Amino acid sequence: MIETQDLRKEFRDGRTTKVAVDGLTLAIPPGRVTGLLGLNGAGKTTTIKILATLLRPTSGTVRVDELDPLRDPKAVRHRINLIAGGERMVYARMTGRENLWYFGQLYDVPRAVLGPRIDELLALVGLTGAAGTVVERYSRGMAQRLSIARGLINDPAYLLLDEPTLGLDAPIARDLRRVVARLAAEGKGVLLTSHYLAEVEELCGHVYVIGDGRHLTEGSPAELTARTGGHRTVRVTVPGASPEVEAAVTAFAARAGTVAGLDRAGDGALVVSVSHPGEIAGPLTMAIVGAGGTLAGLEVTEPSLEDAILALNDAAWLVTA
Amino acid sequence: MTDRCLACSLTPEAEPVEHRRAQAGGGLRHTAKVFRAEALKQHRRVFGSRLVVFSMLVWPLMQLAATYYTVRPLAATPGIAGRWPLAADPERLLAFLATGALGFTFFFSLVQSAWHFSFERVTGTLELLFLSPAGRLAIVVGNGFGALVQNVWLFACFMVALFTALDVVHVAHPAMYAVVFLALLVPAVAWGAFLNSLLIFSRDSAFLYTLLDDPMWFAAGVRLPLFALPVWIRVFGSVLPLTGSLAVVRGALLDGRTIGELAPTLLGLGALTVLLTLGAVAALRLGEANAQRTGRLRLF
Amino acid sequence: MLSPPLSPHVIRATFWRTWTVTRRAYPWSYFVGTLMLGVFTVGLAHLGLAAIGGGRVAGDFVTATGSADYLGYVTVGAAAFMFVTHGVLWAGKALIQEQREGTLGALLVAPAGRLPYLLGFAAFAFTAIVLEVSVLLGCAYALGVRPAASGPGDAALAILVLGVAVFGMSLVLSAVMITAGEAHITQNSVFLAIALLSGFTFPRRYLPGVLQWLGELVPTTAAMDVLRGVFTTGAGPAPGRTAVALAVGLLYVVVGLLWLPRAERHAMERSY
Structure with missing residues (x-):
């Protein structure tokens, strides 16, 4: 388990002090993908770098399996690795296999383990065929996949993923998500930051939301969406709707404490959309039918994490503004 | 990208072998691995292109020839045997400049x-x-060592052939060849580790690069005997390990000095090597600590 | 609207841009670094003359150069070498620098000709180099060096001849660098080769015959002979060598101008 307690990181630049992380308390248990979402340049990367021993916190503590990175950095570094998306941090003059071998030596991976592991990682990221090619000749995506393999070379107990799918092609990003889910299922602790909220929703068992370096909220994606007043959107198509139907919908929405959206589709059909936290699809259709309308389509959209984060973001802006 | 076969060796056991090995120590073996890894990295960097033979052999040879022709009109003057006996023989003058180039x-x-x-x-x-x-430290030393061996072997072989052809080498004892080799290699590796540590945290590495090119050959007596240099330049040159290395190489190969005669120079060179290594350790510590504090990989 | 082939504002804009960028990016390290080779070469000659030569120089040197002033000879050579290397470096590296920074594409798309761009760069290089060489000559003057000169007109002619040689070489080198996608090895090889072949710090007569002939293939060799006539012996520029220097230099200019567009196309194709 990686645990932090009241983590704080200040950067001094001349006279000004910028607080990048402010009192964060996190837990990244093994066997789960933990999400870290941020608003307003929130200090996600700073947090990840602190966990990766690249930055030293100004105050607060970090424990990696009870180890203190400040006291025992080597042991901690053996247990973790970091993959930052969008950057190709590998050596251009070496081949894919040589890059992995090189980092394997830095991590002191035993020889008998390293060979098979390199083969496996190359297969994992689909670079088996390009293993002997120098990275200079790789495409951007290939180099990025190699850097993902590099991040797994020491078989880390904890994997820190900073925007890992940034800039990857969609199919490769999908495969990477599968791999991440699989790694967590096999017992690794994973910390994931991503701009793609669908990715976080799909993978993470628990999500921390931070803003301006401060903890805003946390929970499972489902909890977060529920707690931030996630609204279901009900959309009903009513062909040839009369003014009575429109009046009935408007009145219904007013009673439910919301506003109904009324649009005309291309064929003249009325498209009604109502957002509400509760189960309103039934009562809404009853109201429409009661006013003499007929239903041609009904669609209910569940609230997404994205909606929740956007709502949180708006709230955060209100607070700071 | 496929996720097949992930379980086979990626997670063979609850705690991977290397974690336990790290805790059990094994520092030397790990250092040796880092050395090998850095050597490969340097090899790929240096030999990324076949044109490397220019920088490894052709450049130093052209430079040596130009220097020889520039200095020759000064050596072929009356009374040279009194001012600088070595230069009276053009072949020994060439050997002197060749050791400097090496x-x-x-x-x-x-x-x-x-x-x-x-x-x-x-x-x-x-x-x-x-x-x-x-x-x-293993990384910066390994990096320097790898670069050194791969950059100088060709020119060093050529120089050995040149000295053999000129027939100018007269050593006091065959073991002096080993002394010469070590006097070049060991301080050079320490020098490399020190520079690596310094330059990776330096804001303006180009400046240090320039500073260590021309002033180094000038002050270390690469192209002139030390007695030709004013005292203040010799003082500056004495902090460069190249100065001591060259004194040992020339003393042993060209003047037939014994290890006893060279002992003071060797001691000074050893002290300088220790200082450079300590400097490297300090720069690495300070640099990394500073990077952890500021997030910027810079020392100054 | 297309610019005329030699549009002054392209020259001016290129000059200004390079000057500003250089001043901002390399404040002192650049200046100090580029000055050092010249200063140390003159310093080596000064110290060597006193300690090794005992203030005298070998007879074959006097025969070969027509002058017993060793220090003056080396100073003129060092200053000329500085002029040549920095000129080639500045103008020749202009395009490969653009290529590296990814602005080559933008530059090629702009409707300005190649020549004004390069002339703008050359103008910048010339200004910078005049400053650098003056400092070097100032140092040499302090050491007691007093080069001969056969007259201001001759001096201007000698510098012009060397300038043509430099411009021609930088065009050809630019094409080589862009084609090879490499600057470091090319430039150092060329600099070290001309240092040996063109006789900057020693008379070319010392070289084996083959190398003396090889030297005639680079424009700086004949240009150095012109420079020697003006600044070392004071006899004035030899008309034959001046003609050879200009002919070889202009040949390089023509070859460079014909080759550059091809090299650029080649570079653009290779990068994608």
């Missing part, structure tokens, strides 16, 4: 490799080195 190639190749190392800060790989548990 020593300079040793030490300057490390300036170059350090300069290249400083680019790892820009490409982001330096951060990966600090992410790893590998010993930092």
Whole structure:
């Protein structure tokens, strides 16, 4: 388990002090993908770098399996690795296999383990065929996949993923998500930051939301969406709707404490959309039918994490503004 | 990308072998691994193109020829045997300048490799080195050693052939060849480690690079005997390990000095090597600590 | 609207841009670094002359150069070498620098000709180099060096001849660098080769015959002979050598101008 307690990181630049992380308390248990979402340049990367021993916190503590990175950095570094998306941090003059071998030596991976592991990682990221090619000749995506393999070379107990799918092609990003889910299922602790909220929703068992370096909220994606007043959107198509139907919908929405959206589709059909936290699809259709309308389509959209984060973001802006 | 077969060796057991090994120690073996890894990295960097033979052999030879022709009109003057006996014989003068070129190639190749190392800060790989548990000193020493061996072997072989052809080498004892070899290699590696440590945290590595090119050959007596230099330049030159290395190489090979006669120079060279290594350790500690505090991989 | 082939504002804009960028990016390290080779070469000659030569120089040197002033000879050579290397470096590296920074594409798309761009760069290089060489000559003057000169007109002619040689070489080198996608090895090889072949710090007569002939293939060799006539012996520029220097230099300019567009196309194709 990686645990932090009241983590704080200040950067001094001349006279000004910028607080990048402010009192964060996190837990990244093994066997789960933990999400870290941020608003307003929130200090996600700073947090990840602190966990990766690249930055030293100004105050607060970090424990990696009870180890203190400040006291025992080597042991901690053996247990973790970091993959930052969008950057190709590998050596251009070496081949894919040589890059992995090189980092394997830095991590002191035993020889008998390293060979098979390199083969496996190359297969994992689909670079088996390009293993002997120098990275200079790789495409951007290939180099990025190699850097993902590099991040797994020491078989880390904890994997820190900073925007890992940034800039990857969609199919490769999908495969990477599968791999991440699989790694967590096999017992690794994973910390994931991503701009793609669908990715976080799909993978993470628990999500921390931070803003301006401060903890805003946390929970499972489902909890977060529920707690931030996630609204279901009900959309009903009513062909040839009369003014009575429109009046009935408007009145219904007013009673439910919301506003109904009324649009005309291309064929003249009325498209009604109502957002509400509760189960309103039934009562809404009853109201429409009661006013003499007929239903041609009904669609209910569940609230997404994205909606929740956007709502949180708006709230955060209100607070700071 | 496929996720097949992930379980076979990626997670063979609850705690991977290397974690336990790290805890059990094994520092030397790990250091040896880092050395080998850095050697491969340097090999790929240096031999990325076949044109490398220019910088390894052709450049130093052209430079040596130009220097010889420039200095020759001064040596072929009346009374040279009194001012500088060695220069009275054109072949020995060439050998003197050739030893200078060889020593300079040793030490300057490390300036170059350090300069290249400083680019790892820009490409982001330096951060990966600090992410790893590998010993930092092992990395910078291994990097310097790898660069040195691969940059100088060709020119060194050529120089051995040249000295044999000129028939100017007269050593006091065959073991002096070993002394010469070590007097070049060991301080050079320490010099490389020091420069690597300094340059990876330096804001303006280009400046240090320039500073260590021309002033180094000038002050270390690469192209002139030390007695020709004013005292203040000799003082500056004495902090450069190249100066001591060249004194040993020339003393042993060209003047037939014994180890006893060279002992003071060797001691000074040893002290300088220790200082450079300590300097490297300090620069690495300060640099990494500073990077952890500021998030910037810079020392000054 | 297309610019005329030699549009002054392209020259001016290129000059200004390079000057500003250089001043911002390399404040002192650039200046100090580029000055050092010249200063140390003159310093080596000064110290060597006193300690090794005992203030005298070998007879074959006087025969070969027509002058017993060793220090003056080396100073003129060092200053000329500085002029040549920095000129080639500045103008020749202009395009490969653009290529590296990714602005080559933008530059090629702009409707300005190649020549004004390069002339703008050359103008910048010339200004910078005049400053650098003056400092070097100032140092040499302090050491007691007093080069001969056969007259201001001759001096201007000698510098012009060397300038043509430099411009021609930088065009050809630029094409080589862009084609090879490499600057470091090319430039150092060329600099070290001309240092040996063109006789900057020693008379070319010392070289084996083959190398003396090889030297005639680079424009700086004949240009150095012109320079020697003006600044070392004071006899004035030899008309034959001046003609050879200009002919070889202009040949390089023509070859460079014909080759550059091809090299650029080649570079653009290779990068994608």
